[in-house]
Amino acid sequence: xxxxxxxxxxxxxxxxxxxxxxxxxxxxxxxxxxxxxxxxxxxxxxxxxxxxxxxxxxxxxxxxxxxxxxxxxxxxxxxxxxxxxxxxxxxxxxxxxxxxxxxxxxxxxxxxxxxxxxxxxxxxxxxxxxxxxxxxxxxxxxxxxxxxxxxxxxxxxxxxxxxxxxxxxxxxxxxxxxxxxxxxxxxxxxxxxxxxxxxxxxxxxxxxxxxxxxxxxxxxxxxxxxxxxxxxxxxxxxxxxxxxxxxxxxxxxxxxxxxxxxxxxxxxxxxxxxxxxxxxxxxxxxxxxxxxxxxxxxxxxxxxxxxxxxxxxxxxxxxxxxxxxxxxxxxxxxxxxxxxxxxxxxxxxxxxxxxxxxxxxxxxxxxxxxxxxxxxxxxxxxxxxxxxxxxxxxxxxxxxxxxxxxxxxxxxxxxxxxxxxxxxxxxxxxxxxxxxxxxxxxxxxxxxxxxxxxxxxxxxxxxxxxxxxxxxxxxxxxxxxxxxxxxxxxxxxxxxxxxxxxxxxxxxxxxxxxxxxxxxxxxxxxxxxxxxxxxxxxxxxxxxxxxxxxxxxxxxxxxxxxxxxxxxxxxxxxxxxxxxxxxxxxxxxxxxxxxxxxx
Amino acid sequence: xxxxxxxxxxxxxxxxxxxxxxxxxxxxxxxxxxxxxxxxxxxxxxxxxxxxxxxxxxxxxxxxxxxxxxxxxxxxxxxxxxxxxxxxxxxxxxxxxxxxxxxxxxxxxxxxxxxxxxxxxxxxxxxxxxxxxxxxxxxxxxxxxxxxxxxxxxxxxxxxxxxxxxxxxxxxxxxxxxxxxxxxx
Ligand code: SF4
Ligand code: SF4
Numbered sequence: 001x002x003x004x005x006x007x008x009x010x011x012x013x014x015x016x017x018x019x020x021x022x023x024x025x026x027x028x029x030x031x032x033x034x035x036x037x038x039x040x041x042x043x044x045x046x047x048x049x050x051x052x053x054x055x056x057x058x059x060x061x062x063x064x065x066x067x068x069x070x071x072x073x074x075x076x077x078x079x080x081x082x083x084x085x086x087x088x089x090x091x092x093x094x095x096x097x098x099x100x101x102x103x104x105x106x107x108x109x110x111x112x113x114x115x116x117x118x119x120x121x122x123x124x125x126x127x128x129x130x131x132x133x134x135x136x137x138x139x140x141x142x143x144x145x146x147x148x149x150x151x152x153x154x155x156x157x158x159x160x161x162x163x164x165x166x167x168x169x170x171x172x173x174x175x176x177x178x179x180x181x182x183x184x185x186x187x188x189x190x191x192x193x194x195x196x197x198x199x200x201x202x203x204x205x206x207x208x209x210x211x212x213x214x215x216x217x218x219x220x221x222x223x224x225x226x227x228x229x230x231x232x233x234x235x236x237x238x239x240x241x242x243x244x245x246x247x248x249x250x251x252x253x254x255x256x257x258x259x260x261x262x263x264x265x266x267x268x269x270x271x272x273x274x275x276x277x278x279x280x281x282x283x284x285x286x287x288x289x290x291x292x293x294x295x296x297x298x299x300x301x302x303x304x305x306x307x308x309x310x311x312x313x314x315x316x317x318x319x320x321x322x323x324x325x326x327x328x329x330x331x332x333x334x335x336x337x338x339x340x341x342x343x344x345x346x347x348x349x350x351x352x353x354x355x356x357x358x359x360x361x362x363x364x365x366x367x368x369x370x371x372x373x374x375x376x377x378x379x380x381x382x383x384x385x386x387x388x389x390x391x392x393x394x395x396x397x398x399x400x401x402x403x404x405x406x407x408x409x410x411x412x413x414x415x416x417x418x419x420x421x422x423x424x425x426x427x428x429x430x431x432x433x434x435x436x437x438x439x440x441x442x443x444x445x446x447x448x449x450x451x452x453x454x455x456x457x458x459x460x461x462x463x464x465x466x467x468x469x470x471x472x473x474x475x476x477x478x479x480x481x482x483x484x485x486x487x488x489x490x491x492x493x494x495x496x497x498x499x500x501x502x503x504x505x506x507x508x509x510x511x512x513x514x515x516x517x518x519x520x521x522x523x524x525x526x527x528x529x530x531x532x533x534x535x536x537x538x539x540x541x542x543x544x545x546x547x548x549x550x551x552x553x554x555x556x557x558x559x560x561x562x563x564x565x566x567x568x569x570x571x572x573x574x575x576x577x578x579x580x581x582x583x584x585x586x587x588x589x590x591x592x593x594x595x596x597x598x599x
Numbered sequence: 600x601x602x603x604x605x606x607x608x609x610x611x612x613x614x615x616x617x618x619x620x621x622x623x624x625x626x627x628x629x630x631x632x633x634x635x636x637x638x639x640x641x642x643x644x645x646x647x648x649x650x651x652x653x654x655x656x657x658x659x660x661x662x663x664x665x666x667x668x669x670x671x672x673x674x675x676x677x678x679x680x681x682x683x684x685x686x687x688x689x690x691x692x693x694x695x696x697x698x699x700x701x702x703x704x705x706x707x708x709x710x711x712x713x714x715x716x717x718x719x720x721x722x723x724x725x726x727x728x729x730x731x732x733x734x735x736x737x738x739x740x741x742x743x744x745x746x747x748x749x750x751x752x753x754x755x756x757x758x759x760x761x762x763x764x765x766x767x768x769x770x771x772x773x774x775x776x777x778x779x780x781x782x783x784x
Contacts, residue, residue: 010623010632035639120639143633143657176635176659177622249658256655325662344663347682350646351609351675386643462640564611564644579705579714 008181013173016144016180017111018043020151021081024107025186028056028073030066032434033463034085035120036174037113041083042464051185059466059473062399062434063088067095067110071164074108075201076192079155083111086127087398091435093130096164100134101211102200103162103218106190107155110136114170116295116322120462122381122398124320126296131166132273135219138166140245140272140293144178150270161218170294170322172246223274228267228282237265239335240286242279244269244299247292250325254332263336275302283308288335290316294323310335355386357565358582360528361455364497365392366561366590368424368453371507375422378405380436382428383461383530389562393426400435402427407439407448422511423450429480430460430468437483444488444521451510452523455497456480457530465533472534484523491522498528500589531582541583543598547574550595561590600630600732601654603661607680608672608718610642617672617718618649619745620758624726624738625653635659646676648683670725672704672718689728693721700728707760713753723761735762 011019017040021029031041041059048055056073060066063084073080084092089112096110112127131138139154141147147169154165199207228242231252241264243251248268255264267282269275272293280303283289291300291311300311310316316331317323326344355362365387368377379385379393380402387393395405406425413420427436432454440452458471467473470480484492491513493506503526510522529536551573558566558574566587569575574596587596604621608614618636625632630653637647650661666683674694684690693704704720719742726738739755746754 010619010626115639119637119641171638172635172659175638176633177619178633179626179631246658249656250660252657325658325660329662345682346663347679350679351644353610353641353643353645356611356643383643386640 008179010177011144011148011180012039013141013144013147013169013176013178014039014113015043016148016178017083017151017167017169018047019180019182020148021109022047022051022053022055022185023148023183024079024081024109024152024155025188026055026079026081026109026155027188027190028070028078028080029082030058030060030070031083032060032063032066032088033460033466034088034113035463036115036169036171037083037085037088037111038463038466039174040111040113042466047185053185054187061469063092064095067092067099071095071099071104071108073192074104074106074158076106076194078106078190078192079108079159079188080106081109081111081151084113085121086112086114086125087121087123088112089127089130091399093134096130096134096136099164100136100215101208102203103211103214104158104164105162107158108164109151109154109158110164110166111151112166112168113174114168114295116170119171122396124295124322126294126298127166127168128272128298129296131168132298134164135215136164136166137219137222137271138168138273139270141167141169141173142245142248142268143173144176145180147173148180157222161222163215163218163222168245170246219274222271223276226271226274226276227278228269228276231266231268232261233265234262238263238287239332240265240267240282240289241292242267242269242282242289242299243292244272245294247294247323247328250323250328251292254325254329258329258332260332260336264332269299272299273302275299280304290331290335292317292323292328352389353386354389354562354564355383356531357563357580358531358584358586359383360457360497360526360531361387362390362561362563363500363528363584363586364426364453364455364503364526365390366586367497367500367503368392368426368507370500371504372422372424372451372511375424375511376409378402378409378423378425380425380427380431381462382431382455384426384428384455387426390560399431400427400439402431403436403439403443403452406450406452407443407446410448410450411446420449420515422515424453424507424511425450426453426455428461429454429456429458429470430466432480433469433478433483437487440484440487440489440521447520449514449518449520450522451507451514452521453507454480454484454523454525456525456527457534458527459530459533461530461533465530480525484525489521489523491520492525493523494525494527496528497526498584500586541585541598543583545576545581545583545585545587546597546599547576548595548597550593551591552593552595554592556592557587557590557596561587563587600729602652602668602729603666604651604653604668604670605661605666605680605683606649606651606670606672607676607683608647609676610637610645610647612672613715613718614647614649614672616745617722618651620719620738620741621722621726622651623741625651625733627737627741628733630733631655633657633659646679648680668725670721672721691721691725691728693717702761702764704761707764708757711753711756711760713750713757716753716757719754719757720761720764723758723763724765725761727762727765735759
């Protein structure tokens with residue numbers, strides 16, 4: 001193992017975990033972007049570039065693919081890491097469940113980043129549940145420095161027991177910044193070697209039973225070695241707190257700020273599953289024990305006798321929403337009989353997000369509403385979910401669902417003998433590659449008829465502009481048109497959504513093909529680069545956009561079209577904010593009074 | 600130093616950049632610091648906040664009514680985020696209006712030819728209130744490292760303008776409240 005020296009610096013939690021991966025000596029890392037996990041892989045790419053590191057890296061097409069590519073390196077006796085957001089783990093769950101049985105060779109670390117709140121997800125599910133479901137150990141870091149160390153400990157544990165190990169950070173670890181000590185990059189030189197062992201790597205159901213027994217044995221052993229860390233243990237404490245992850249940090253800060261050091265004992269759990277027997281013993285010692293964890297009761301559910309335990313199960317802690325220092329302080333007061341401290345009023349809801357000024361999706365959604373106002377619009381996951389604000393998004397279930405829900409709408413209306421409304425599904429380019437393709441094949445094969453509008457901006461914009469198989473990647477370019485054709489679609493048109501009139505015309509044509517003539521799925525690819533991550537010079541248009549006298553204050557451009565560069569001015573009329581306006585000119589098209597003009 | 604700072608504004612304005620300069624600069628001044636910021640969906644023009652804690656802290660989150668400083672980059676967010684500010688805390692605003700701790704950061708940025716540099720003007724202004732516990736140099740250094748070549752002069756200038764603006768104001772008017780902010784220990 002060659003080693004190189006480095007010093008400390010301020011890192012975001014995600015960057016710190018990337019350092020954990022390279023210091024831990026991974027030779028393969030794969031990921032699919034998703035908030036709050038995206039910057040882990042981005043940082044691995046950066047370290048690789050800056051330090052000329054020998055590591056295989058890829059942005060995979062989805063999380064299941066990333067998981068399996070990385071896992072295989074571990075089968076070959078070398079270390080590997082895979083990173084994703086919590087909902088991505090749902091996509092990779094099949095692989096996770098089975099790999100827990102087969103086990104691994106080289107250290108294999110799965111980072112699943114959770115989003116309590118949620119801030120940028122469809123659920124606030126707790127990935128640690130899936131660790132218990134799959135029967136693999138899970139680390140729960142409380143800050144960036146610890147997250148980095150836990151990634152390295154996870155490699156060790158994984159290798160020792162030949163088991164996949166999860167590290168589960170939450171948003172406030174991923175996106176925290178802190179001074180982090182850097183160690184040597186661990187470049188490992190194990191030669192990839194595949195030792196054939198069909199009873200393990202290709203086990204049939206009969207051998208799976210045996211693998212399950214081995215898995216249970218590993219988990220029992222790891223559990224017996226898992227001890228909570230007594231951070232502070234004053235004699236005669238009235239309350240013990242057993243905490244993991246970020247809630248541990250809240251507890252630490254609140255105890256200190258409110259001077260409870262003498263009254264509260266604090267225990268920290270690094271590995272919430274499999275929990276050791278000690279927590280059960282602790283609970284017998286103290287008058288009451290509070291379990292603090294994010295987001296579901298994972299530690300709590302493993303406790304044998306919960307009579308003196310307080311937490312989420314007995315509703316001491318709310319069952320939904322993220323835990324905050326305020327909730328922790330409030331619960332301390334209640335449990336210590338301090339009378340309830342003043343409630344602190346939280347800020348009101350803030351401004352909701354919206355598509356960027358000049359975003360090609362805004363043009364596409366506007367065209368959609370104009371062309372087929374009576375339609376039903378199933379949609380998908382990405383920046384374009386914000387098409388909600390333009391009332392052009394009716395459903396948003398999970399990655400790739402738009403296509404299947406469009407097919408579902410068609411079949412249900414048809415079966416129910418009702419007239420079928422225009423059905424237009426919208427899906428982003430990356431989401432299409434991720435999970436849209438099987439759905440499209442199925443829809444075409446089963447004879448569903450609807451319009452599929454692929455919003456192709458050449459990048460994964462929501463998560464910071466990562467590449468797609470079609471764009472911005474050094475790999476072989478996969479053309480969306482070719483894929484769509486390969487799925488059996490006969491109606492394929494490509495258009496620049498900046499040309500709103502043409503897009504309107506094409507949408508009507510596509511709807512005639514799919515709905516009126518029931519000929520199948522019609523696909524329109526609306527292609528224009530994301531203005532943030534793919535801006536081109538030719539998109540700078542001449543002239544300035546101004547609002548003229550003709551404006552009758554109808555509010556259409558500010559409220560319905562809601563471009564952030566158009567705000568309501570002091571006299572209630574629209575006002576163009578010059579620093580934000582991209583000069584795209586959509587509003588010129590939108591204004592019914594023709595009051596907005598390009599000079 | 601023991602200090603809790605909340606920065607509030609709207610996504611897409613470069614609040615993350617401002618937070619990075621602040622946090623890395625404080626770290627280079629030898630201060631223990633932990634911070635956090637909004638990513639993801641809200642960054643598309645929605646309300647975003649960053650929280651920064653200097654001192655012996657484990658978590659980056661600031662309780663309501665505990666922030667020593669509230670720094671508001673988009674003035675429409677000021678009223679809403681006020682619950683973070685503790686009694687006697689200071690609110691810094693980017694606004695053309697006059698008032699205590701108000702600075703027309705966007706106006707200054709436009710004037711010096713760096714229209715997107717308003718946040719750095721504001722940051723420079725806030726930092727001056729923490730002197731002499733800190734100096735501007737480490738923050739200039741971090742800005743230099745993080746800024747792409749073509750914006751470099753503009754960004755350094757923005758930070759300096761804000762800092763100087765505060766120093767001028769302090770010389771002119773009575774300087775009292777500002778010192779509270781930097782409780783050195
Ligand atoms: S980041 Fe790109 S895709 Fe997302 S809203 Fe902005 S312009 Fe549109
Ligand atoms: S031209 Fe109109 S629609 Fe385009 S960014 Fe400017 S104000 Fe918004």
